[in-house]
Amino acid sequence: MKNLSLKLITVILFNIFVFATRTNGQTNTLRGQGSDTMLPVVEALVNTFSSSGSIDVEGGGSSLGFRGLSDYAVQFALSSRKVKVGEKERIEDQYDHLMEKVIAFDALSIITHSSNPVKKLSVQTIAKIFKGEITNWSEIGGKDIPILVVTRDENSGSFGFFKSEVMGSAPMRKGSVEVQSNSAVVEKVSDEEGAIGYCGIAYVDEVVQPISVSINNKDYVYPSFRNALQKIYPLSRPLYLYYRDSEKSTVQSFVKFALSEKGQQVVAHKGYIPAF
Template sequence: MRKYFTAILGAWLVVSISVLSGTSLAQESTKQRLRLNGAAMASDVVDKWAKQFMEKNPGVEITVIGSSAGKGFQSIIDGTAEIGMMSREIRPDERNKSAEKGLKLVEKPIGRSAVAVITHERNPVNELTLEQLRRLFSGEYDNWKLVGGPDEPVRCLTRRIPESGGAVFFWNTVLHGEPFGKSTVMTETWEAILTACKRAQDLPIGIVPASRNMSGVKLLGMKKDDSSASVVPKAENVENGTYPITLTFSFAWDDRSTSPSITKFVDFCQAQGKH
């Protein structure tokens, strides 16, 4: 009799576990999935907003990949993401490409992000004017002594353009479209710039999203001109526009999409971006 009841109990447990597992799998399968890819200038803050959104909307699962504006746009074309994060305007050739694919592009501004200027910790220079920054990255200034620093050569670091929207914005805003200096190094990732500024034996200068971890590097203050106050890219300075190298990032997506999560998440992020 004991064996009989043991067998019945075992069978009941197996059935119960199977039912519970099936319910869990069913709940997972009914979740609305939303994928974002694109500008690393925006991905840090968007990822934070995505976590907040999912807490309030447990039926939605969001993944955020920080890459570049170019890859973000391509992910919409390829169908590997529902939303592309853009830190620059969509180019005419990209719009033509999307039209050829039959996409109906929608683009909305979401929030603000800043380009931080960093160097090695041992660099005694604390701040630069935008004009000094332009001369450094254009190659006109090739020694730190020209901006009040030590007698050491300057090595500039940026992301590749036009792939990186943040680098394009910096190029247009600071260099006004002039060529970068011949010694400027263009990297594939922002992390490569951070690493170079931490570990270099020389005194490099580079640009990165202000949302990144700045430990191990020196953050330089920026001045609009000689008479302006030095400003660092803290959140309040980005929001009120006093930090001079601040961009607006946007979301782009195919308006033919039937996913109800897109509009809801876009509206949520726009509201957060205004705070």
């Protein structure tokens, strides 16, 4: 009986140690993970906020950020979409409340090859292209060449937002090219004359052509910084930082900096739209 009690006490003490290690960490380094779209701006915020290397961030997709929170692996998640109900429940089951802060806005830009004569598309037409109902550019006023759809992987917040706002419940076209980052989308679209894809506004450059988008087939809006700032571009979206309430004391100073005047200047300088 005495040995059993001793073993029980040992197990309890071990579990307390593991919990303390996971929640408090054995170093002072904060870790963040998630949205590839947000990675450049969060890295810039980190570099401006702290030169001591006390915050590490990495991409991989919004879904991986939420997984990291639920697995004790990170203190905050970067997400270019809103947290899903199941993700929120898994995190809050273990850690009290999940905190949400919008630190910037983005314009999810529809891009084509720079030589493509098609300059504008409705959301409905974009959906038909990505579903495979329109397969040649000649069907919508372009050249007689097949359309190559370039999309993101399912861990991507951009994929989740695009599915929600454009595709709905419809599956992605068979034969679509799936890539792992915004940069890879831009590279693939710039290399293929018939390609179309989507990426964050900060990744758009002269090697691809951004498309003006309409939700009513009449008013087409270009994905510019100004139009996104005024919230008139149809595919504008908030960019979030998520963290557990139990980690507030360690994360909040960085979040406050991101939302400060200086932090929002960093956001704008990196080509993103300030939160206010």
